[in-house]
Amino acid sequence: MIWSVSWRNIWRSKTRSLVIITAIALGVFAGVYTIAFMIGWVNQRINGVINTEVSHLQIHQADYLETNEVHCYIPNIGEIRDNIANNEGVKAVSSRLIASCMISSAETSSGILLTGINPKCERETSNVHTKIIKGKYFEGVKRNPIIIGEKLAQKLKVKVRSKLVITVTEMDGTISGGAFRVAGIFKTANSAFDEAKAFVRISDLQKLLNIEDNVGHEIAILMNKNGGENIIAQKLRRQYPKLNIMTWEELLPDIKMLNESTDFSLYIYVVIILLSLGFGIVNTMLMVILERVKEFGMLMAIGMSKIRVFTMVVLETVFLSFVGGCVGIVLALGLIALTGKIGLDLSLWAEGLNSLGFEAIIYPEIGTVPVVVVTVLVIITGILSAIYPARKAIKLNPAEALRMDT
Amino acid sequence: MKVLDIQNITKVYTDSEIEVKAVNDVSLSFSQGEFAAIVGPSGSGKTTLLNIIGGLDKPTEGEIVINSMNINKLSSSELIHFRLHNIGFVFQAYNLIPVLTAKENVEFIMELQGKSKAEREKRSLELLSGVGLVDRINSRPAKLSGGQQQRVAVARALASKPMFVLADEPTANLDSKSTETLLEIMEKLNREENITFIFSTHDQRVVNKARRVITVEDGRIVSDKSNS
Ligand SMILES: Nc1ncnc2c1ncn2[C@@H]1O[C@H](COP(=O)(O)OP(=O)(O)O)[C@@H](O)[C@H]1O
Ligand SMILES: [Mg+2]
Numbered sequence: 001m002i003w004s005v006s007w008r009n010i011w012r013s014k015t016r017s018l019v020i021i022t023a024i025a026l027g028v029f030a031g032v033y034t035i036a037f038m039i040g041w042v043n044q045r046i047n048g049v050i051n052t053e054v055s056h057l058q059i060h061q062a063d064y065l066e067t068n069e070v071h072c073y074i075p076n077i078g079e080i081r082d083n084i085a086n087n088e089g090v091k092a093v094s095s096r097l098i099a100s101c102m103i104s105s106a107e108t109s110s111g112i113l114l115t116g117i118n119p120k121c122e123r124e125t126s127n128v129h130t131k132i133i134k135g136k137y138f139e140g141v142k143r144n145p146i147i148i149g150e151k152l153a154q155k156l157k158v159k160v161r162s163k164l165v166i167t168v169t170e171m172d173g174t175i176s177g178g179a180f181r182v183a184g185i186f187k188t189a190n191s192a193f194d195e196a197k198a199f200v201r202i203s204d205l206q207k208l209l210n211i212e213d214n215v216g217h218e219i220a221i222l223m224n225k226n227g228g229e230n231i232i233a234q235k236l237r238r239q240y241p242k243l244n245i246m247t248w249e250e251l252l253p254d255i256k257m258l259n260e261s262t263d264f265s266l267y268i269y270v271v272i273i274l275l276s277l278g279f280g281i282v283n284t285m286l287m288v289i290l291e292r293v294k295e296f297g298m299l300m301a302i303g304m305s306k307i308r309v310f311t312m313v314v315l316e317t318v319f320l321s322f323v324g325g326c327v328g329i330v331l332a333l334g335l336i337a338l339t340g341k342i343g344l345d346l347s348l349w350a351e352g353l354n355s356l357g358f359e360a361i362i363y364p365e366i367g368t369v370p371v372v373v374v375t376v377l378v379i380i381t382g383i384l385s386a387i388y389p390a391r392k393a394i395k396l397n398p399a400e401a402l403r404m405d406t
Numbered sequence: 407m408k409v410l411d412i413q414n415i416t417k418v419y420t421d422s423e424i425e426v427k428a429v430n431d432v433s434l435s436f437s438q439g440e441f442a443a444i445v446g447p448s449g450s451g452k453t454t455l456l457n458i459i460g461g462l463d464k465p466t467e468g469e470i471v472i473n474s475m476n477i478n479k480l481s482s483s484e485l486i487h488f489r490l491h492n493i494g495f496v497f498q499a500y501n502l503i504p505v506l507t508a509k510e511n512v513e514f515i516m517e518l519q520g521k522s523k524a525e526r527e528k529r530s531l532e533l534l535s536g537v538g539l540v541d542r543i544n545s546r547p548a549k550l551s552g553g554q555q556q557r558v559a560v561a562r563a564l565a566s567k568p569m570f571v572l573a574d575e576p577t578a579n580l581d582s583k584s585t586e587t588l589l590e591i592m593e594k595l596n597r598e599e600n601i602t603f604i605f606s607t608h609d610q611r612v613v614n615k616a617r618r619v620i621t622v623e624d625g626r627i628v629s630d631k632s633n634s
Contacts, residue, residue, distance in 0.1 A: 001506075001510070001513070001514055001517050005503060005505055005506065005514075008505035008506075009505055011505075012504065012505060294500040295500060295503070295504075298495075298497060298500055298501060299503070300486055301460075301462055301489065301495055301497075302489065302490070302495050302515055302562070302563075302566075303486055303487070303489045303490025303491070303515065303518055303519075303566070304486070304490075304518055305483065305486050305487065305490075305518075306482075306483060306486065308518070397463075398462050399457045399462040399463040402462075402497060402500075403453070
């Protein structure tokens, strides 16, 4: 019956309860929605990194990442690629030639990493082909087509079908050049990527570099789903001890840290919200106790034990916060479902976001874990906020409480 | 059978350096089945005396023996437990839990005692019909008149099957009609079920119903006689 008494007690002063419930609801709503926003944001960034930029795993020759030298290549790359593709969980594998080079238009030139790819394999491994905003992905230009990013196109002041000259250092150290024609221009969420990367057919780059057949600088592996890469990485490390095999987390440790620190800082943020709500709850409950001094006196006089009175006050407080918390969570989940579908358009700040690698349209998302954690935190807040008022209640002397004037 | 025995009770309040002897060397004993009134003007020490008898307040001096158990040394938590099982209370006002119905208020104390749902249901209905409120069992206190609320309080006080019922000016807030009804009910319960009532009042009409009248003045008993 104590549960029912507590529950009914919170509706005795409707306005006061509704005020505090609304405050808690708003706080929790803001907290949960912010969590979903941040999770959506970070996950989009991670998916962008994986699907567009680095895939789940990359393999290089041991020294390659440090030197970026043309001769640090992986021999027999075709066999390795086919062998990897046979592993379970592997969705697609692409082998690439990479050359750091100068790219020049009639106007100006820029230093980039030119990647030679097999467009068929590459389409499976990376979604750059879906990011084409002008022209086509290796179509429409017969000889030496090149795909460049929008940022680079702007910098070089070129359009689709413009001619670009690439200057590379060949295997033997001689400088050589070749003319390419822009087939397509892509735009990803990461403008740094768009500025520094360009793609040509692997056969064209092979000729330019004067490099032998069946070699490459990079193998990119896309898994069927996130998380499977670690097992494959271990297996491949055993199989190819001489090669450098790295997961996307190892390649981009800052992204990994972003992912991990986001969760933690979000919970801190929610705790801060709840802490300030807690003071409001304490205040409300102190008012409640003060108003009901005679009633508490009566209850203890007729034989309600201190532990029961304490429990009653705690339950009342927990109900109050729980109701507010649930309302806030439900509202937040509603808005998350809505904006998760249509997206939250931040294009006003798109330039700044893109330069950091973030999308301009955010799709908030949330899992069960954060919702459960927030609910538990709300209940804990209720319990903690109840302790001081409840102690006040049980410290009342029934004889004196009953004598109190009203 | 003696249900209550107090010896040389004194209660001194020290209020801003001034000592007030609210109860001054009072000795009393009550037997099972008494219907006793403690009478005196306002400030004479009736409430203080009843609070001490009921274990709500500690005396400055003296001994309280209830049902051959000395309650002086009990801690405040032990006293709560003792009151729950041994004493029924009716106060002047604020007797009931506002969010519970009449029946739930009566059941509440039995639930505190750990009685089964079936027993609570049965006894609360019996008691509420005994005080003439069988048609109001599902009303919350705010929907009841002052007299009806006090009758629920009496039913609640009896629900725990106490040794005796203490009622501090139970009729102080009631009109004369309700006062009469409440006293008739208390008297009937006393007569038919041998329940011991000790109540305070300064209302002469209430005094007339008592079988024993204890008059206090300035914390002292000035007379203690049976009224027939
Ligand atoms: N907590 C207290 N502190 C100081 N004096 C008190 C306190 N409670 C009661 N008194 C004094 O004790 C005396 C008896 O009071 P009380 O028992 O309430 O009398 P009654 O119930 O007969 O009106 C009064 O003079 C009152 O002012
Ligand atoms: Mg009094």
